Amino acid sequence: MKRITILTGHYGSGKSEIAVNLALQKKLNTLVDLDVINPYFRSRSLYEMLNKHGIDVIESTIENASGSDLPFISSRGSRPFVNTDLMAVYDLGGTRHGAKLMKQFDAFTTNSEEIDFLMVVNIYRPETETVEKIMTAIDDIESASQLRITGFINNSNLMEYTEPSMILKGQEILESVGKIKNLSIKYTCVEEHVECHETFLGETIILRRYLAEKALAIGGKYGKR
């Protein structure tokens, strides 16, 4: 794993849940939440729990005003690029609008060998359901961020309706995109409740939905309905 992982993708692709899981499982010491788009379900809402695990949360709201929706980037946001002791995951807002925030860091990111810029894809999100749509999304994000995507995270799922075959279908579509774009799958996410014996491309992350659990306050498997 590179020292810095930056997560991008469509909104609702699972970036924030993955950022939290990566930070905890890979024992990173910094989570930078640069989501200036979402008003709810932001990784910074878990800062207390993350702090307890020794993870510093750098966030994009004014301190003590986490309920605000003022787009605000902390100057601490660039710290992981400078301080090589930091192992960080960046959680961007969705689409090109969230990705363009990376532009301000291009002095640090250009030609850096320490950064993975990974695109999270769930093919069950209608905006990224086909090879063509994913290709367009890549172009959008790369032109807005001025940063090359270096790999995929396959997060294809339908929450409690997820079956291993769906993850494999996501893998197949991402492999097709990867052939054209010369990109590979770095991680595959499997939600913890999914019964699964298959193996997938890249490293498998068992995903717990910390944010959904907290925000929906319904515990367990997204509440019983």
Added chain:
Amino acid sequence: MAKVLMKGNEAMALAAIKGGCDAFFGYPITPQNEIPEYLSYHMVNEGRVFVQAESEVAAINMVYGAAGAGARVLTSSSSPGIALKQEGISYLAGSELPCVIISVMRGGPGLGGIQPSQGDYNQITRGGGNGDYHLLAFAPESLQETVDIVKQAFDLADYYRNPVIIAVDGLIGQMMEPVDIDKEVPKMKLDPKNWAAEGKSGERGSRNTIVSLHLDPYDLEKHNLKLKKKYDEMIQKEQRYEMINMENAEVAIVAYGTVARIARSAIETLKEEGINVGILRPLSIWPFPRKAFNELPESVHSLLTVEMSLGQMNQDVHLADKCRHNIEFYGRAGGVVPEPQEIVDAVKKIVRGRN
């Protein structure tokens, strides 16, 4: 059709397109911005109309104009934005114009906050606009139910020639859930819009006019009584609700939207502790499902209204129950979502109080 994973606001926007929405007029406000954002490109791709107006007031008056011309029109906003639209909403109801309004509620009053709330129950069911009018109002609890009701809303608005409002709290707007966007919903038989001012008076030989001004009081009263007839029909036909786990329940929780979901978790916990609790879940909040209160089993001794407000729907619960039960209330406000355990504790307090 297969399920896809969608965010609430996005799913509502797509459902509107599927429901035959011809035009959208709106103005951004958190936490419903994904609705105009989604429609801003998808409506255009579909060859339909999307306008970001200069204000909420402008948007609702554009709705008035387009609805008057016979189009299927949508607007969406959140609490303070819906407040700004109230004048136009009253005019739409007065002029008998159909439209669909999506209200994604946040904490109030005033600018309030951006976290989820149900604090606009009175605004929606009592009307912030002037005069004797009602909105047909639905408050779904899941994205599938939301999608289904948004699609039906356009038919219902046309049928009654009245605005229909879909009221959800911010959480439903922002949460992700799998939905089948093409699930069949009941279709209504609708008359052609012979009343629309669509610019064809030459062909027709007479002019269609749309007004809410009736200076003769007897004339206006007649109009009011005509509107009332429609509202009476809605009360007859549109009371929608769900009774959950009512068999042998000793307490019935009355809750809608996100709170009903949380109550579902709470009654599971209570069941494990030997306390049988049901949920009376209104889907229509106007008309309020008074019928449901006649269906409560005799085992129920108390009702517990739970809301993300400080007791707005609870007034309707009192009116509907007609003093048949002991009624208690538990509410959180300002954007705070109750936890299942809080509801569990509130139920236990009632049960303990009786033993």
